[in-house]
Amino acid sequence: MAKSDKKDKKLKKLRKKINSMPQKLNGSGKGNVTPHFFRKLSLFHDLSEKQISHIQAMESRHVAMPAGTDIISAGEKYTDVYVLNEGWAVRYRILPDGSRQIANFILPGDFMCLNACIFTEADFNITTITPVRVSQFPTCEVVQLTEKHPLMCAAMFWSNAREESIIIEHLASVGRRTAYSRVSHLILELWRRLEMIGQVEKHGNGSSGSFHLPLTQQLIADCLGLSSIHVNRTLRALEEDGFVICERKDGVRLLRIADIEGLTEASAFDDEFLRATPIPTHTSRLLEEVERRRSQFSE
Structure with missing residues (x-):
């Protein structure tokens, strides 16, 4: 069997598992992240059930917002990283003359404000276009993934890097x-x-x-x-x-x-800029080894 066929089968199996997960779309409890996010992340790294559960457990709030809600504004201090579960949002800048330049449209499963892990305040605005449902994650929890689950963390940043290509x-x-x-x-x-x-x-x-x-x-x-x-x-x-x-x-x-x-x-039109390229093998192996050693040490 060709290597690509094996990977396709693994992805289909994972997506089936993700799609069968219960979706809690109301309330502020944990476990509200919809399959859209995991489906996108799985294109960069094969997620284990443990990793999926860990992300679900990190969620601090699950919020429903009407259209026209500002999620974050330029100059505002970052507090959380967000995942858009349902609906559409837009990322943009307002110029001194009041005109608006839109950078990109945010769709279900996309990150918002992942750069909160690096910067302290936003240099852009994000506003909802439609009613949305959003999962919030404390920035410190996301940063700690670099230690606890380095490969999964790399997949998150790998996925978010596609935004730059867009x-x-x-x-x-x-x-x-x-x-x-x-x-x-x-x-x-x-x-x-x-x-x-x-x-x-x-x-x-x-x-x-x-x-x-x-x-x-x-x-x-x-x-x-x-x-x-x-x-x-x-x-x-x-x-x-x-x-x-x-x-x-x-x-x-x-x-x-x-x-x-x-x-x-x-x-x-060439969709190369949208194609999900898995994490390079050498990087993946290195991070897997780091995670394995950390797991052994913690035991």
Whole structure:
């Protein structure tokens, strides 16, 4: 059996285990982290049940927030690391003239404020776009993972590092791409990220798919350095070209990509920046040895 096939089987087994875990979506008790987070983390490192349980036990609070809630503001002191369990949020900066530049959109399973482990105060804002559910972890508990579970901690930072790749891709869009390519790239990025956590509904043979898109044209504009009018025109052009369909179902705004391959080719989209690359073998082995020795010493 090929090495890649073995890894795929291990990932499927782990995801099945994670998906079968009970989800406590209310209250302030522990164990509320949803499978989206563990599914993403498992792409970088195979998690054991002990490691999953340890993360669940670290949770200090589980909070439901309405749309438009500020999770953290620029200049505010860090106290916790967050995981977004449900809903969408946005990370951005407000410029002196009052304009807004969005760095990235935060989806279920994503970290928020992991850099609280390094810095003391935020240099950005995070606000909820939709109603959300958030797990909070004391920063000191996350930092202690470097000693208790170094490999799992590395996987968390490895996963979070992908955020930098997304921001660099957005910078390339704002600096060099046409409006058509900017909007196309963002649509395909969101589709790919949502697909990773099972929030894309595939149609037919998988050549098309739809997903919930709670973004206003102004949010898209502030991410891509465009005006909302320009975004509106570009979305209409994408519809006229047969690539996307904007619709509503039961009051929910949906975006359907009618031709994924065609849109990918037309916009020269490359999802390399979103691909989950496992922790390098030599690093993984070194951290496993550190964790093994620590376990022996504690016994």
